[in-house]
Amino acid sequence: MTYTARDEWExxxxxxxxxxxxGEREQQLLAEHAPVPEGGGRALDVGCGTGELAVHLxxxxxxxxxxxxxxxxxxxxxxxxxxxxxxxxxxLDIERDDPAPLxxxxxxxxxxxxxxxxxxxxxxTVHGLRGRLRDGGALVxxxxxxxxxxxxxxxxxxxxxxxxxxxxxxxxxxxLDADGLAFLVMRGPCHLDTRAVEKRPTTGHALTGALAVVTxxxxxxxxxxxxxxxxxxxxxxPTGPEDFAAAAVRELAEETGLVADPADAxxxxxxxxxxxxxxxxxxxxxxxxxxxxLTNPEPQLFDRWEFFDLHALARVGDVFVPAxxxxxxxxxxxxxxxxxxxxxxxxxxxPTMPGEPTEAGRLRAAMAQTVIDGGWAPSQRVQEALxxxxxxxxAPEVNLADAYEGGDRAFIxxxxxxxxxxxxxxxxxxxxxxxEHLRLKPGAVVFEAGSxxxxxxxxxxxxxxxxxxxxxxIDPWVVRRTRRFLTEAGSGRVTAVETDAALGAPALxxxxxxxxxxxxxxxxxxxAPAWRxxxxxxxxxxxxxxMGGYTRAVTxxxxxxxxxAAHFTYCGFVRDQGQQARAIPVVPLLxxxxxxxxxxxxxxxxxGLEEALRGPRHEVATGITMGANSYFGSLQLYAATTLSxxxxxxxxxxxxxxxxxxxxxxxxxxxxxxxxxxxxxxVQTKYGDSPEHKEWEWVAHAFGEQGxxxxxxxxxxVRAWDRHVRAEDNDEHAEPxxxxxxxxxxxxxxxxxxxxxxxxxxLVFRWPGRDLVLPRPGEHPVAGVxxxxx
Numbered sequence: 001m002t003y004t005a006r007d008e009w010e011x012x013x014x015x016x017x018x019x020x021x022x023g024e025r026e027q028q029l030l031a032e033h034a035p036v037p038e039g040g041g042r043a044l045d046v047g048c049g050t051g052e053l054a055v056h057l058x059x060x061x062x063x064x065x066x067x068x069x070x071x072x073x074x075x076x077x078x079x080x081x082x083x084x085x086x087x088x089x090x091x092l093d094i095e096r097d098d099p100a101p102l103x104x105x106x107x108x109x110x111x112x113x114x115x116x117x118x119x120x121x122x123x124x125t126v127h128g129l130r131g132r133l134r135d136g137g138a139l140v141x142x143x144x145x146x147x148x149x150x151x152x153x154x155x156x157x158x159x160x161x162x163x164x165x166x167x168x169x170x171x172x173x174x175x176l177d178a179d180g181l182a183f184l185v186m187r188g189p190c191h192l193d194t195r196a197v198e199k200r201p202t203t204g205h206a207l208t209g210a211l212a213v214v215t216x217x218x219x220x221x222x223x224x225x226x227x228x229x230x231x232x233x234x235x236x237x238p239t240g241p242e243d244f245a246a247a248a249v250r251e252l253a254e255e256t257g258l259v260a261d262p263a264d265a266x267x268x269x270x271x272x273x274x275x276x277x278x279x280x281x282x283x284x285x286x287x288x289x290x291x292x293x294l295t296n297p298e299p300q301l302f303d304r305w306e307f308f309d310l311h312a313l314a315r316v317g318d319v320f321v322p323a324x325x326x327x328x329x330x331x332x333x334x335x336x337x338x339x340x341x342x343x344x345x346x347x348x349x350x351p352t353m354p355g356e357p358t359e360a361g362r363l364r365a366a367m368a369q370t371v372i373d374g375g376w377a378p379s380q381r382v383q384e385a386l387x388x389x390x391x392x393x394x395a396p397e398v399n400l401a402d403a404y405e406g407g408d409r410a411f412i413x414x415x416x417x418x419x420x421x422x423x424x425x426x427x428x429x430x431x432x433x434x435x436e437h438l439r440l441k442p443g444a445v446v447f448e449a450g451s452x453x454x455x456x457x458x459x460x461x462x463x464x465x466x467x468x469x470x471x472x473x474i475d476p477w478v479v480r481r482t483r484r485f486l487t488e489a490g491s492g493r494v495t496a497v498e499t500d501a502a503l504g505a506p507a508l509x510x511x512x513x514x515x516x517x518x519x520x521x522x523x524x525x526x527x528a529p530a531w532r533x534x535x536x537x538x539x540x541x542x543x544x545x546x547m548g549g550y551t552r553a554v555t556x557x558x559x560x561x562x563x564x565a566a567h568f569t570y571c572g573f574v575r576d577q578g579q580q581a582r583a584i585p586v587v588p589l590l591x592x593x594x595x596x597x598x599x600x601x602x603x604x605x606x607x608g609l610e611e612a613l614r615g616p617r618h619e620v621a622t623g624i625t626m627g628a629n630s631y632f633g634s635l636q637l638y639a640a641t642t643l644s645x646x647x648x649x650x651x652x653x654x655x656x657x658x659x660x661x662x663x664x665x666x667x668x669x670x671x672x673x674x675x676x677x678x679x680x681x682x683v684q685t686k687y688g689d690s691p692e693h694k695e696w697e698w699v700a701h702a703f704g705e706q707g708x709x710x711x712x713x714x715x716x717x718v719r720a721w722d723r724h725v726r727a728e729d730n731d732e733h734a735e736p737x738x739x740x741x742x743x744x745x746x747x748x749x750x751x752x753x754x755x756x757x758x759x760x761x762x763l764v765f766r767w768p769g770r771d772l773v774l775p776r777p778g779e780h781p782v783a784g785v786x787x788x789x790x
Contacts, residue, residue, distance in 0.1 A: 005036070006069060006093075013050065015070035017194045019114050022052045022268065023180040025178045026113075026142060033185045034138050035172065036061035040109035044132065046094050047115030051077030051087070057109070058086035060203070065103060069093035095125055096218070106134040113142040116166070117156050120294070120307035123316065126166065127297065127308075130189070140185040148180045158182065161303055165225060169317065171414040194314050194335050196324040197230055201276040208779050209324045210283040211235035212265070214258065216291060219393070220307035221327065222294075222447075223319075224255065227301055230318040233326055234258075234305075235285075244283035252287065256305050257295035264289040266350040268487075269329040271322065272342040284326040287348055299642035310334050310396035311359075313640035314387045330488070331396045345480065349670040360392055363404035367391070367428055370406030377432040381440075385461035386432060392411035393489040394454035395425050404428075412423045426521065430553070430571055431455050434542045435462055437555040437567050438517035443467050447513045447534060449501030449543075453490065459519070460493040469494045470505045504530030523572070524550050525601075526758040527740050543573055547756060548640025549599030549648055550633070550788060556740065565738035567595040570633050589613065592661060593658055596670065600756070604645055608675025612704035613659055620711040622698040629689035632729035635721045637667070639680075641736065642754050643717055645671050649679045661701065671714060676704025678711045680718065724769030739765040 001749050011383035043062040045054040050073055054066035068074055069088040074091045081087065090101050110129050112119075119125050129139060131402035146156035159167070163182060167173035171188020204444065204704045211233040214222040223231045234255045245265035252258050269284040294305055296765035313327060313334045325341050368386035371377050377386060392437055406428055429497040435458055441445065460469045471494060473479050477588035479498040486494050497506060501520070504510070515535035520543035527545070530597065535541055541556045553571045556563035585603035587596040589610055598604065626632065640646055649670035651662035661681060662668050670679040678700055686695035725734045741750060741762045753766040 001011070002713070009070040009071045013076055014068050016076075018050055018335065021114075022056055023179050026181070026183065027056060028058075029176055029178055029183050030140070033176070034140055035087060037108050037136075037508045040218040042103060042106075042134075043109040043111065044102065046110065046112045046129070047118070048077065048089075051081050051089070053111060054087050054089075055081050055084050057111070058084060058294070060087070061110065061764070062528050064088070065090060065101075065107075067092045067094065069097075070105060070120055072680040076686070078122050094129075095119065096358065097123055098362055099128075100359060100362060100373070102132065106132045106136045106137070108134050109140065111140045111142070113140075114144070114156070116141050116143050116485050117158055117162075120348070121220070121308070122162075122166070123225070123306055123310065127312055127315075136625045138189070139186045141182075141186070142178060143182050143184075144180070145182045153789070165303065169635065179395075194316050194324070195318050196321040196335070196338055197318045197319055198275055200229060201278075201380065207237075207275060207278055207280040208253070208282075209235055209237050209322065210244040210248040210267075210285050211322060212252045212260075212285050212287050213326060213330050214252065214260075214287045215353060215355060216307045217355045218307070220303060220357075220358045221313075222256065222258075223316075223323070224296075224305045225303040226320075227303065228320075230320050231316060231323065232320045233301075235322040235323075243287055246454040248283070248285035248287065252290070253292075255298055255302065257292050257293045257297055257462060258290045260287045260290040266348040267346055268348050268350060268484075270327050271291050271329065272344070272577070273321070273339070275321070280322070282322045282326065284329045286330060286348075286353075288351055288353055290753060309399075311399045314397060330484060332484060334397045339719045343480075345483075352490060352492075356390055356392070358606075360390065360400055360404075363400055364391065371432050372427045374429055376429040377436060379436060379757065381462045382432055382458075382465075383435055385435075386428065388456045389454065390429070390489055391454050391462055394452060394457070394485045396485075424479075425454055427430045430569070431458060433569050434519055434553055434555075435459055437542050437553075437569075440467070440517055446470070446515035447505050447510075447515040447520065447531075448472070449519070449531075451478050451496055452521070453482045453485040453494070453496075455519075455521060456482075456494045456496075457490055460491050463493070465493075467493060467695050470497065470509045471495070472497045472501045472505060474498070475501050477671075500529040502530065504528070505622050505683065510534050510649050511536075513537075517541070519544075520544065524634055527563065527761045529742065529760050532558060532561070532740075532742075540566070544601070548646060549597070550636050550640055552570055552637065554738065557628070560564040563740040563741055565736075567742075568735045590659070590703075593653045594652070595650045595652070596672070597650065597667075599640075599648060604647065604672045605674075606672065608704070609677055612675050612677060612707070615703060615768050618702040618707045618711055620700040620702070620715045622700065622715045624718050625685065625695050625697045627696075628694045629730075631680075634725050634733035634735075636716065637736075638721045638725055639669055639768060641715050641716075641756055641763075642711065642767060642770065645673075646701060649677070669714070671710050673704065673706035673710050676706035676710055678702035678707055678714050680714045690743075717761065720769060727766065 032689045041062050043057045043064045045066040048066035048068045051066055054064045058064045063085045066087055071091050072649045074089050078089050132677060146154050146159040149157040158214040170186040174185040176183040181317060187633045197720040212235055217467060226232045234252040235248055236251040237243060244267050246262045249260045249262050249265050252260055264287060266286045267283050268286050271282040273280050296302055298305055310331055316527040324335050324338055328338055329343060357686055365387060371386055377383050392400055397401055405544040440462050442464040446469045448456050448469055448471040451471045455467045472775060474783060476498055479496050509636055514534050514538055515540050518531055518535055518541045523544050523546055525546050527658050533539055535558045537558055544638060545554045551572050553569040554565050555567040557566055585598040587603060629706050648667045648672050650667035651658055651664055654664050655661050667680050668679045670677055680698060680700050682696040683699050685697045688694050700711035700714040702708060727733050743760045745762055751762050753764040
């Protein structure tokens with residue numbers, strides 16, 4: 001007897017039926033191989049039935065979560081063991097339901113007694129349970145085995161192949177006998193890095209095939225564990241004049257029992273590679289609708305079929321090369337390190353694919369609430385976008401908890417060959433903040449530079465059904481990925497284009513009168529002229545702008561040829577690429593123990609600095625102090641935009657090994673003179689056990705003949721910041737009046753203020769208290785930095 005539907009289980013327990021009682025041998029093995037940790041432990045009993053094992057674990061000292069998907073089983077357990085303490089009874093389907101009720105800190109022991117053969121998606125389920133084991137914890141599976149089970153009841157038993165698969169990837173697997181039941185104790189990791197592997201060499205002259213990519217109502221993808229010891233997608237060779245879509249649908253039915261209409265099968269990509277030197281052409285067919293019950297009609301070829309979480313695909317062991325490449329074609333990035341392939345994307349009318357795990361909605365709502373509570377999404381339309389757009393579907397390689405982490409966390413989606421981050425999904429609060437400051441109206445048309453899909457869909461949701469978004473990126477891989485995710489989960493109102501974002505959108509996609517809003521999602525050293533020119537009069541541009549090395553998401557409004565800053569948000573993004581990318585001059589000092597970074601793009605003269613640094617140090621205390629958790633980002637920006645000749649002095653040695661007192665791998669603002677140098681650090685002056693009893697003072701250190709003068713300039717800057725910019729409330733520091741003018745604008749047409757010249761623009765800053773601006777030395781462009789942790 002093998003039940004396949006929940007109502008059969010409900011009837012089984014409702015009629016008072018049970019299963020084999022917990023034997024003495026099982027109890028002995030549990031005591032020997034899964035003893036209660038000192039001080040007590042926590043156990044999870046999956047498929048607890050009427051609760052016999054859960055109660056035994058509670059009696060020996062575990063605190064137990066006992067779950068079963070049959071409500072009748074849980075009802076009986078609660079009634080029969082009403083007086084037992086230490087057991088929490090949960091009606092929950094471990095394969096389908098939101099696991100939120102489970103203990104957040106994990107378990108020392110997880111048991112599956114007489115239940116594993118009934119689990120449908122075994123690999124995914126075991127992987128998820130392993131993630132809930134504490135260090136040193138064990139997963140115990142107690143199950144009948146085929147060789148000792150009557151033939152008519154072998155549906156409730158495991159054969160040797162299944163037991164081997166169950167134990168694959170664990171650090172240790174102990175198999176014991178419990179009166180005819182297999183008693184398996186597994187510890188350590190239960191996953192393997194994914195490898196794309198081939199089958200044996202073919203004898204043909206060329207290979208063609210169609211692979212079906214099928215997902216369930218939770219967005220998980222169907223894979224089969226083949227007798228060759230690898231995971232495969234449903235698929236095979238076309239027969240006669242059969243087209244690829246029809247072949248994929250036929251093979252799907254023959255191999256899995258699932259039925260699809262060829263009209264719901266969409267060829268999205270053709271992949272060209274070779275197998276052992278034989279050319280191979282694979283059609284990737286996305287199946288968007290199917291019926292039937294998952295079975296295994298070809299047991300001689302496959303051990304089983306099951307649905308896998310996308311974020312787990314990087315750790316599932318061996319995958320057949322075409323299947324791995326097909327998965328990557330639909331969800332670029334889910335499997336790293338794949339062999340090269342030529343991919344021909346095919347425009348298809350594939351509809352979007354609904355479906356997500358139950359917990360995704362809960363996590364998305366929690367993320368949205370965190371952003372809202374932080375004050376980053378005050379408008380109803382941005383709040384609704386955060387609650388509606390499925391963030392996890394634009395980063396399928398990330399697990400749900402990380403995808404919906406509501407704090408200051410971004411996740412990386414692409415690195416360059418040197419390991420530098422070149423594409424990511426930004427923190428949700430920052431995305432919401434930038435979209436809020438666009439102040440979009442319904443029907444708005446928006447430009448986005450730097451693609452990924454999620455941010456563009458948030459914007460599209462805010463703009464409404466009459467709006468649209470044009471998103472551009474210079475990286476072909478990022479654009480391909482964005483297009484695929486938009487196809488899978490988008491609104492149809494976002495267009496992704498491959499181009500250098502500094503050039504703006506292609507002319508045909510720019511609305512008459514310009515974009516209503518534009519947002520740039522990478523650090524910008526300069527403001528590209530196209531962004532101003534393609535922006536409507538009065539429209540808003542939000543971009544992360546580097547000013548002396550510091551980045552702020554600045555909101556600008558266009559008024560003629562001038563951009564006027566309306567808001568600043570502290571932030572950080574990946575660096576710009578393409579024609580906007582800039583190499584920052586770096587000068588090493590003291591055999592690489594120190595470096596000077598000239599973030600404004602022009603290195604100052606550094607002759608004589610090495611000798612100066614080996615001489616005496618001059619110090620100037622500013623008298624300006626701050627407590628723990630004080631914000632001094634406004635000091636950084638103030639110094640960077642008001643003092644000439646600034647650069648960033650970084651230390652690569654421990655303070656006691658160097659001459660600066662700067663912590664290793666941290667930096668400080670520095671100003672360079674003639675064979676002289678001064679820099680600014682904060683020195684702790686009060687100590688205590690709690691933050692409110694601690695205090696730091698800003699101090700300028702200097703070397704060289706001009707050192708005292710340079711140190712006084714730094715000290716004066718800190719004091720001016722304290723008088724005119726700083727506020728008691730970290731959120732109330734004064735911001736400058738900032739305007740951006742086209743390069744070449746004559747000085748006499750600029751407003752009064754401190755000027756920071758870029759290649760294509762001139763930035764003018766007017767800070768409080770600087771009505772009389774110091775002369776701008778022609779020999780030193782205005783630039784500088786101050787870095788936290790100096």
